[in-house]
Amino acid sequence: xxxxxxxxxxxxxxxxxxxxxxxxxxxxxxxxxxxxxxxxxxxxxxxxxxxxxxxxxxxxxxxxxxxxxxxxxxxxxxxxxxxxxxxxxxxxxxxxxxxxxxxxxxxxxxxxxxxxxxxxxxxxxxxxxxxxxxxxxxxxxxxxxxxxxxxxxxxxxxxxxxxxxxxxxxxxxxxxxxxxxxxxxxxxx
Numbered sequence: 001x002x003x004x005x006x007x008x009x010x011x012x013x014x015x016x017x018x019x020x021x022x023x024x025x026x027x028x029x030x031x032x033x034x035x036x037x038x039x040x041x042x043x044x045x046x047x048x049x050x051x052x053x054x055x056x057x058x059x060x061x062x063x064x065x066x067x068x069x070x071x072x073x074x075x076x077x078x079x080x081x082x083x084x085x086x087x088x089x090x091x092x093x094x095x096x097x098x099x100x101x102x103x104x105x106x107x108x109x110x111x112x113x114x115x116x117x118x119x120x121x122x123x124x125x126x127x128x129x130x131x132x133x134x135x136x137x138x139x140x141x142x143x144x145x146x147x148x149x150x151x152x153x154x155x156x157x158x159x160x161x162x163x164x165x166x167x168x169x170x171x172x173x174x175x176x177x178x179x180x181x182x183x184x185x186x187x188x189x
Contacts, residue, residue: 034089
């Protein structure tokens with residue numbers, strides 16, 4: 001740290017009552033198409049299991065539960081998973097703030113993640129075939145040292161995900177170029 005930076009440095013204590021409340025953020029909710037995506041993807045995932053349970057239950061030597069109880073149990077489980085995912089989709093949200101990205105999710109266990117721009121190293125969007133068909137995408141945010149994304153915003157409209165990716169990439173470029181300028185100034189070069 002050079003002398004002018006040291007002279008401007010401050011690290012005053014903040015009383016807990018004076019801390020800003022992150023819950024005051026107006027979270028962007030995910031589009032209705034994300035809820036449809038959760039239902040369709042649940043169906044795509046559970047339909048083969050239901051078909052296998054039905055086929056296995058028809059074999060005379062293998063009866064897991066009498067009658068149609070095996071496929072009924074698998075079907076009931078699929079419906080419960082679909083309901084859970086539907087409700088979860090409605091509870092997710094995100095916000096872009098001046099210096100960070102904040103995301104919330106969860107039904108029983110709520111989670112709020114705040115990721116400062118200063119920690120973001122890499123940003124990418126991705127989408128599977130079903131997401132592309134519904135014009136949805138995932139925004140993945142990576143920090144240094146991680147092999148996987150540290151924050152993933154799922155269910156974003158593809159256009160918004162692309163705009164967010166570009167905005168964050170620009171923030172990273174600005175931060176990196178200002179860091180390089182600061183290093184050059186410190187070295188005297």
